[in-house]
Amino acid sequence: MTEFVATTPGVFALPDWAKDRLGSLKGHQKEDLIDGEETGEIADAYDEARAEVADWQATAGLDRVVEGQLRWDDMLAHPLCVHDAVETRGIVRYYDNNNFYREPAVTGELTFDGDLADDLDHLAALDGVAASRQAVVPGPYSLSDLATDEFYGDQEEFLDAIAEFLTGEIRAFPDCETLFVLEPSLVTSPPEDGLDERASDAIDQVAGATDADVVCHTYWGALEEKVHAHLLDADIDAVGYDFVTNHEENLYNIKEYGTKDHIALGLADGQNTKVEDGETIAERIEWVTESVPAGGFETIYATTNTELFYLPVNKTKEQLAALAEGVALAGADGDEEVNA
Amino acid sequence: MMREQFRPDDHPNEQFILSTVVGSYPKPKWLDRVRERYEESEGFDEANWAEATDDASRLITHEHERAGLDVVVDGEMRRNEMVEYFAERIEGYEFNGPVKVWGHNYFDKPSVVEDVVYDDSWLVEEFEFTDDVAARPVKVPITGPYTLASWCFNESYDDDRALALDLADLVNEEIGKLVEAGARYIQIDEPALATTPDDHAIVGDCLDRIVAGLPEDVRIGLHVCYGDYSRIYPEILDFPIDEFDVELANGDYEQLDVFKEPEFDLDLALGVTDVHVAEVESVEAIEANIEKGLEIVPPERLTVSPDCGVKLLPREVAYGKMANMVEATRNVERKLDDGEIDARALREGATASADD
Numbered sequence: 001m002t003e004f005v006a007t008t009p010g011v012f013a014l015p016d017w018a019k020d021r022l023g024s025l026k027g028h029q030k031e032d033l034i035d036g037e038e039t040g041e042i043a044d045a046y047d048e049a050r051a052e053v054a055d056w057q058a059t060a061g062l063d064r065v066v067e068g069q070l071r072w073d074d075m076l077a078h079p080l081c082v083h084d085a086v087e088t089r090g091i092v093r094y095y096d097n098n099n100f101y102r103e104p105a106v107t108g109e110l111t112f113d114g115d116l117a118d119d120l121d122h123l124a125a126l127d128g129v130a131a132s133r134q135a136v137v138p139g140p141y142s143l144s145d146l147a148t149d150e151f152y153g154d155q156e157e158f159l160d161a162i163a164e165f166l167t168g169e170i171r172a173f174p175d176c177e178t179l180f181v182l183e184p185s186l187v188t189s190p191p192e193d194g195l196d197e198r199a200s201d202a203i204d205q206v207a208g209a210t211d212a213d214v215v216c217h218t219y220w221g222a223l224e225e226k227v228h229a230h231l232l233d234a235d236i237d238a239v240g241y242d243f244v245t246n247h248e249e250n251l252y253n254i255k256e257y258g259t260k261d262h263i264a265l266g267l268a269d270g271q272n273t274k275v276e277d278g279e280t281i282a283e284r285i286e287w288v289t290e291s292v293p294a295g296g297f298e299t300i301y302a303t304t305n306t307e308l309f310y311l312p313v314n315k316t317k318e319q320l321a322a323l324a325e326g327v328a329l330a331g332a333d334g335d336e337e338v339n340a
Numbered sequence: 341m342m343r344e345q346f347r348p349d350d351h352p353n354e355q356f357i358l359s360t361v362v363g364s365y366p367k368p369k370w371l372d373r374v375r376e377r378y379e380e381s382e383g384f385d386e387a388n389w390a391e392a393t394d395d396a397s398r399l400i401t402h403e404h405e406r407a408g409l410d411v412v413v414d415g416e417m418r419r420n421e422m423v424e425y426f427a428e429r430i431e432g433y434e435f436n437g438p439v440k441v442w443g444h445n446y447f448d449k450p451s452v453v454e455d456v457v458y459d460d461s462w463l464v465e466e467f468e469f470t471d472d473v474a475a476r477p478v479k480v481p482i483t484g485p486y487t488l489a490s491w492c493f494n495e496s497y498d499d500d501r502a503l504a505l506d507l508a509d510l511v512n513e514e515i516g517k518l519v520e521a522g523a524r525y526i527q528i529d530e531p532a533l534a535t536t537p538d539d540h541a542i543v544g545d546c547l548d549r550i551v552a553g554l555p556e557d558v559r560i561g562l563h564v565c566y567g568d569y570s571r572i573y574p575e576i577l578d579f580p581i582d583e584f585d586v587e588l589a590n591g592d593y594e595q596l597d598v599f600k601e602p603e604f605d606l607d608l609a610l611g612v613t614d615v616h617v618a619e620v621e622s623v624e625a626i627e628a629n630i631e632k633g634l635e636i637v638p639p640e641r642l643t644v645s646p647d648c649g650v651k652l653l654p655r656e657v658a659y660g661k662m663a664n665m666v667e668a669t670r671n672v673e674r675k676l677d678d679g680e681i682d683a684r685a686l687r688e689g690a691t692a693s694a695d696d
Binding site: 013016019022023026027028029030032033073091093094096097098099100101271272273274309310311312313314315 | 444535
């Protein structure tokens with residue numbers, strides 16, 4: 001019987017009060033952004049915001065609660081931007097969005113940092129989220145794609161170093177149910193021949209650092225066939241597919257190459273204030289399960305296709321509620337079919 | 341002739357390189373304080389706000405004139421943000437709250453929830469006021485339909501193209517009113533084209549609609565910034581515009597060669613000071629930047645401006661950049677008049693190196 005799980009890829013927007021307060025406390029320029037050393041009022045504001053965003057998720061009825069990645073001023077580039085062996089350079093465009101991040105230039109060895117684990121420890125300290133904790137990390141390929149290497153000298157070595165770094169960070173995590181590894185760059189700037197296999201190896205290595213169920217989530221389109229085939233070689237529990245941006249090619253990939261026993265479906269648009277209702281989400285889940293010949297997934301993670309920081313707060317909450325409702329409806333339908 | 345209408349009567353040189361700005365300018369601190377009180381209804385009403393924006397508009401227009409610019413703008417004192425301002429005036433948009441652009445910089449990204457409809461005019465009052473207080477010609481920057489479509493949440497239209505084309509009709513209607521009010525220099529701002537350069541055909545289709553029915557003597561510029569221009573050149577040469585305005589100082593003119601082959605046959609408005617550097621470049625440095633423009637077009641087809649809007653700079657730095665830019669422009673014109681700079685040789689040298 002399929003387990004339906006309502007979740008998100010994380011990277012939430014700050015609550016509006018925290019946008020104002022942290023903007024005032026930290027400043028608005030490039031040099032004012034997070035460096036991993038924040039204390040006092042700034043750290044307190046993040047703690048308060050983290051608890052609030054966890055509450056949004058719990059209140060909506062999500063099955064997994066993320067820390068929110070509220071400190072990720074540089075979005076997926078964050079773990080490098082706060083690292084001591086990394087210099088942050090100019091403001092560069094974040095994928096094809098009207099968002100910008102500080103380009104991290106790696107100038108030394110990427111040793112253990114612990115920044116991500118600290119945030120998760122704060123989540124773990126909150127009441128009522130023990131059974132539903134989900135960690136989120138940028139995938140090694142995407143992180144290498146967003147950064148500049150001035151130390152390792154070779155693309156493959158750089159990728160391996162980032163995988164090694166992420167592995168160390170994940171080993172320090174408190175217990176989590178699920179780990180989402182976000183890999184949009186696998187879609188938007190696919191690795192070429194040779195590197196695609198290395199990217200899959202890197203993801204495999206990262207996944208091996210935890211006992212949690214690992215979802216490698218891809219978005220902004222569909223993976224190239226070969227990249228998809230290589231990704232399935234990694235020892236991960238599920239691949240995440242963006243059915244909002246490109247349902248046809250993603251379905252084709254799944255039909256043609258199969259997928260893991262568990263699957264994550266990006267079914268709700270993380271970049272649009274148009275929020276589908278729960279019934280539509282449930283219909284989309286049903287559409288995918290009926291379209292895939294093998295069907296019968298052990299777990300279906302229903303999620304937004306992208307991170308959530310693109311949305312205003314009111315629509316974020318609506319989106320979470322719709323996902324939870326959609327999953328509840330899909331689960332109820334599934335039960336009926338089993339009983340029939 | 342169309343460009344000559346902007347040459348000042350007392351212009352000191354035979355050559356005329358048009359100097360202007362892209363649009364936005366740092367707001368006086370007191371205007372920000374008035375806005376806060378007005379928005380939070382702390383004793384400032386509509387009339388107080390109108391008076392404050394008039395004062396700021398007059399102040400910055402005159403500041404532009406004092407810097408010596410040939411064509412001025414009021415620094416967009418009435419506008420809060422380049423998409424929000426227009427979305428507030430177009431039926432079909434709604435606002436849900438701030439979203440992140442980068443770091444702790446947010447904007448109230450609007451959602452299009454139904455077909456967009458033209459209601460009251462957007463910029464006619466701003467133009468009429470500025471034109472009234474200015475001794476120099478006034479340019480009107482207006483956010484383009486592709487950017488208005490791209491930088492919102494599209495809940496209603498099938499795709500961004502359909503929304504952008506509808507918005508282009510509204511922009512055309514607004515420009516018609518501006519022209520009726522006397523505007524002769526309109527700049528369409530399309531920074532979103534840099535985000536998704538593959539959509540240049542949509543921008544071209546929008547521009548066809550924007551210029552439909554406009555008189556010949558209205559100058560239409562297109563401003564794009566911080567993009568990879570090899571992805572939209574030479575396609576932009578087919579756009580129905582008079583002038584293409586581009587930032588290149590920030591990238592130290594690394595992309596200049598993109599515009600050399602095939603021949604650039606529009607007027608070029610070139611960024612000659614970097615708006616992301618809070619230091620005023622020397623007159624000599626700006627002169628060298630202006631000469632970069634002469635590698636692409638002859639002086640009579642060159643406009644110079646800062647790379648982009650200067651609103652994030654300290655005001656004295658913004659002013660210093662403009663004043664030095666104008667001084668550099670007049671120096672380059674004089675050197676052209678005196679034969680110290682050979683514009684043809686600069687262009688031909690450029691062609692030769694592009695051919696190498």
